Amino acid sequence: MEVDITHYLVLSGILFSIGLFGALSKHNAVGILMCIEIMLNAANIAVVAFSRFLVEDTVVLTGHVFALFVIVVAAAEAAVGLAIVITLYRNRETVDVEKVDSMKG
Amino acid sequence: MEWHLISPELTMAVLALVVILLDLVVEKKHYLPIVSAVGLIVPLVLAIDLWNEGGLAMNDMLAVDKFAIFFKVLILGITAMVIMSSWRYVNDKFEHLRGEFYALILLSALGLMLMAAAREMITIYVSLELSSMSLYALTAFLKDRKSTESGLKYILLGGIASAILLYGMVLVFGFTGTTHLDGIGAALADGGAREPGLLLGVVLIASGFAFKIGAVPFHMWMPDVYEGAPTPVTAYLSVASKAAGFAVILRIFFEAFGEPGWLYDDWSVLWGVLAVVTMSIGNLLAIQQSNIKRLLAYSGVAQVGYILVGLAAANAAGQSGIMFYLAVYSLANLGAFIAVIAISNKIGSDEISDYSGMFKRAPVLALVLGVCLISLTGIPPTAGFMGKLVVFKAAMDEGMLWLVVFGVVNSVIAAFYYFKVMKVMFIGEAKSLVGIPSDSGIRAALVISIFGVLLLGIYPYALTKWADIAAVLLP
Numbered sequence: 268m269e270v271d272i273t274h275y276l277v278l279s280g281i282l283f284s285i286g287l288f289g290a291l292s293k294h295n296a297v298g299i300l301m302c303i304e305i306m307l308n309a310a311n312i313a314v315v316a317f318s319r320f321l322v323e324d325t326v327v328l329t330g331h332v333f334a335l336f337v338i339v340v341a342a343a344e345a346a347v348g349l350a351i352v353i354t355l356y357r358n359r360e361t362v363d364v365e366k367v368d369s370m371k372g
Numbered sequence: 373m374e375w376h377l378i379s380p381e382l383t384m385a386v387l388a389l390v391v392i393l394l395d396l397v398v399e400k401k402h403y404l405p406i407v408s409a410v411g412l413i414v415p416l417v418l419a420i421d422l423w424n425e426g427g428l429a430m431n432d433m434l435a436v437d438k439f440a441i442f443f444k445v446l447i448l449g450i451t452a453m454v455i456m457s458s459w460r461y462v463n464d465k466f467e468h469l470r471g472e473f474y475a476l477i478l479l480s481a482l483g484l485m486l487m488a489a490a491r492e493m494i495t496i497y498v499s500l501e502l503s504s505m506s507l508y509a510l511t512a513f514l515k516d517r518k519s520t521e522s523g524l525k526y527i528l529l530g531g532i533a534s535a536i537l538l539y540g541m542v543l544v545f546g547f548t549g550t551t552h553l554d555g556i557g558a559a560l561a562d563g564g565a566r567e568p569g570l571l572l573g574v575v576l577i578a579s580g581f582a583f584k585i586g587a588v589p590f591h592m593w594m595p596d597v598y599e600g601a602p603t604p605v606t607a608y609l610s611v612a613s614k615a616a617g618f619a620v621i622l623r624i625f626f627e628a629f630g631e632p633g634w635l636y637d638d639w640s641v642l643w644g645v646l647a648v649v650t651m652s653i654g655n656l657l658a659i660q661q662s663n664i665k666r667l668l669a670y671s672g673v674a675q676v677g678y679i680l681v682g683l684a685a686a687n688a689a690g691q692s693g694i695m696f697y698l699a700v701y702s703l704a705n706l707g708a709f710i711a712v713i714a715i716s717n718k719i720g721s722d723e724i725s726d727y728s729g730m731f732k733r734a735p736v737l738a739l740v741l742g743v744c745l746i747s748l749t750g751i752p753p754t755a756g757f758m759g760k761l762v763v764f765k766a767a768m769d770e771g772m773l774w775l776v777v778f779g780v781v782n783s784v785i786a787a788f789y790y791f792k793v794m795k796v797m798f799i800g801e802a803k804s805l806v807g808i809p810s811d812s813g814i815r816a817a818l819v820i821s822i823f824g825v826l827l828l829g830i831y832p833y834a835l836t837k838w839a840d841i842a843a844v845l846l847p
Contacts, residue, residue: 276546283539290532299528306535310542317546329551333494337538340501344531347505351512351523358517364528367521370596 275316282309296355296362300348307341377422377429377436380415380444381485387411388478395471405459408474412452419444432552433492442695442842443488443619450612450702451481453820456813457710458604461717465602466513473513477608480506484616491627493541493551496620500584503616504530507609511601522600529593530583537580543573553628561631571638574629578642585617587680588650591673598669603716606665607709610672611702618679618694626845636686644684644775651677651782659789664712665722667789668705671748674786675701681775682763689766691843696836697759700828704747704756707821710814711741718808724793729802737808738797740818745790747825750783755828762836
């Protein structure tokens with residue numbers, strides 16, 4: 268069986284769904300950040316696969332460049348996110364998002 | 373490479389770096405807001421100077437057209453007003469982080485300016501993240517319980533939204549083979565089939581940006597973030613990031629998804645339905661708020677609903693209507709928030725009940741807040757009325773009567789909670805008679821916003837003519 272674009276897209280779709288489900292259901296703030304990373308990397312797999320298979324026998328580099336930018340953005344997002352999680356922990360000694368609910372309505 | 377085409381963005385980046393460097397070496401930090409506010413004149417002048425020129429910069433990734441320049445000027449003006457009016461608040465609340473505060477505001481403004489100009493998806497994504505990342509940090513800047521909580525909610529929900537947006541962009545790239553908006557438009561116009569994957573991509577992109585502008589059902593972050601964030605950041609967030617969000621939505625949906633006809637019809641109805649849901653839910657939730665910042669947050673959700681009416685109209689009148697409405701909304705909302713900053717500097721509370729009898733304590737501030745709320749309601753002779761008029765008229769041109777009916781009914785509902793605040797301020801018993809001090813920056817910003825709101829209410833042509841010229845996006 269030859270591995271073609273469908274396989275990559277299915278893998279990417281599954282990863283994205285896992286990430287989205289985790290981000291919406293996890294209680295731990297760090298876990299949610301990790302699930303967001305999974306979603307971003309699912310997009311990376313899809314964009315590189317598209318880039319590779321879009322035109323027969325040639326490689327369109329746009330997708331690869333896109334993936335590199337996404338990796339950088341993901342790193343920056345993790346840095347800011349973890350900084351905020353640390354401040355949160357100093358304030359409340361918990362990173363459970365279910366307990367972070369002082370504002371409602 | 374024509375460097376002068378991106379000179380506003382370059383000078384903006386340099387200004388942010390200068391502020392960081394000055395913060396390191398200068399002892400007298402009270403110069404920082406002056407440097408930041410005065411320094412904004414340079415990119416502003418350079419941007420206006422490009423008005424008649426136009427062109428494409430950075431390998432066609434940035435458009436320097438009148439549309440982008442209109443939004444750049446709007447964003448720079450908003451940034452200047454926020455910096456002017458916030459120096460006392462910043463001195464009181466985070467004295468040791470002043471340099472970082474101004475640098476982050478400037479960097480996020482840079483991201484928003486790039487968003488307004490970007491015509492390529494990688495650029496759009498990176499500039500969106502530049503502005504969001506700065507805003508996440510600014511939201512959590514107070515480092516107290518509420519501010520950290522709002523920062524956490526903002527970054528988690530914002531991260532999910534940007535991942536969804538990214539996946540949409542990837543799908544659209546996969547089905548069209550390019551990330552340039554005009555290339556996508558050309559690929560779709562020329563035999564674009566109704567692929568489910570492509571439609572999914574369009575919907576995911578729409579959801580990602582709906583989060584940025586705070587449209588229902590992606591509005592849940594707004595009240596919490598607005599309440600917890602430092603008030604100047606809330607003021608900035610409520611107008612600047614919405615303006616840039618609409619700029620990029622307009623550009624993507626007109627330039628990339630303007631053709632073929634079925635796609636155009638699909639997204640017009642999509643935004644129309646979102647407009648109705650957004651204004652209705654925003655207004656209904658605003659009625660029950662007791663905190664002025666939360667009230668303004670939900671009122672902002674409702675205002676996004678009215679602006680989306682112009683997007684659903686999807687014509688040139690809608691484009692220029694959105695631009696006019698955004699400018700008018702920015703003036704009124706900033707005026708309201710700056711009055712809230714001045715009042716909370718003194719009384720240290722954002723509860724509406726604490727605004728009781730504010731007219732007796734600070735007649736000018738109460739009057740300004742009142743006029744801004746009247747403009748947000750949309751009652752003549754304020755600019756808010758004219759804004760609603762142009763946007764609703766654009767929808768009428770397309771025969772979308774149902775949208776206009778919802779818009780008008782919702783404006784009447786909205787009057788209830790705006791007037792409730794005014795009733796408390798003007799008729800309520802004053803808890804004390806100590807005056808509310810304000811400083812020159814706050815006064816200047818309030819004069820600008822009040823002057824703008826009244827001028828554009830009486831003589832809207834002063835701005836609509838520029839908005840009409842700047843509405844240049846074509847499918």
